[in-house]
Amino acid sequence: MSRFFFAHLVFSAVTSALMSSLVCGVATFRMVGLSGAFMHVWSGAWLYAWPVAFIVLLSIGPFVRKSVYRSCKCPMAVPVEPEKDTR
Numbered sequence: 001m002s003r004f005f006f007a008h009l010v011f012s013a014v015t016s017a018l019m020s021s022l023v024c025g026v027a028t029f030r031m032v033g034l035s036g037a038f039m040h041v042w043s044g045a046w047l048y049a050w051p052v053a054f055i056v057l058l059s060i061g062p063f064v065r066k067s068v069y070r071s072c073k074c075p076m077a078v079p080v081e082p083e084k085d086t087r
Contacts, residue, residue, distance in 0.1 A: 012061055016053035024049050 028042040069075070 008061065009058065012054055012058040016057045017050055020049040020053040021046050 024042055024045040028038060028045060032038055032041055
């Protein structure tokens with residue numbers, strides 16, 4: 001597995017975990033408030049939402065990033081592997 005794919009995998013996992021937990025938290029708060037059921041309802045919703053968010057981010061993340069950079073006319077922020085020393 002290349003370092004760049006591993007970095008994309010970790011980025012997708014962390015970003016999807018944070019965003020899905022935040023969105024589920026807001027939706028759960030609107031639904032049940034800060035009652036005793038909040039953590040139970042939130043954790044159940046998050047366990048379903050996180051894998052979906054992870055798969056979506058993992059699959060379309062690179063396309064979205066390239067599209068945004070092209071539309072902003074920004075140089076691509078893609079790391080370049082250093083050349084190996086062949087001595």
